[in-house]
Amino acid sequence: MPTKTVAQQRAEAKMDYDAFLARCPSRQLLDRISDKWVALVLAALGSDGPHPDSTCAGEPRAMRYSELGARLAGVSQKMLTQTLRALERDGLLTRTVTPTVPVTVTYELTDLGLSLHHVVRGIKVWAEAHMDDVLANREAYDSRDA
Incomplete structure (x- = not known):
């Protein structure tokens, strides 16, 4: 053999x-x-922030830890750190340390992460566009059981 x-x-x-x-x-x-935080980090790394047209996304770009933390309302430092480490381990993003004072650390999508970013971003946009429908369906479902 x-x-x-x-x-x-x-x-x-x-x-x-x-x-x-x-x-x-x-x-x-x-x-x-x-995972909620993984999906949001992947979507955030391609976003320039809130935009009146939620389907509009900026070009994916490197972001500092503090930028990501500010963009992801409600994420703890521990959870953000764990999420970024896991994504780096999987090869979806890179962590770059620049020896400045203070040290600058940025995170950027790899080609693999960028391919997933487009999928996750689409799901995020879909969820935002259809949330009213889902809420109406939940209300209708809950009222028929009452």
Whole structure:
């Protein structure tokens, strides 16, 4: 039986990825990107801030930790730090330290993160555009049970 290279083993395993299967490793990635803070960080890194037209997004750009913290209302420093570390570990963003006084640390999407950014940004825009419909449906559903 011929020995397979690591690349061949990965290619073979990749063909078997099916998130509907319990042991599929892609479930870990789905779990990561379905996290509220992960999705918001990915969306924020491509945003220049509040805009009257919520479908309008700036070009993805590097942001400082404090900018991200201010953009993501309600995130704790601990949660933001954990989220950024996890995204860096997964290769979705890079952390750059510039030796200034004080030290400047910026976060920027990688090509992999940018490909996911577009998907997450679309979900964010969809949620904002359809929230009134969802609230009306919830109200109708709850009133029929009363």
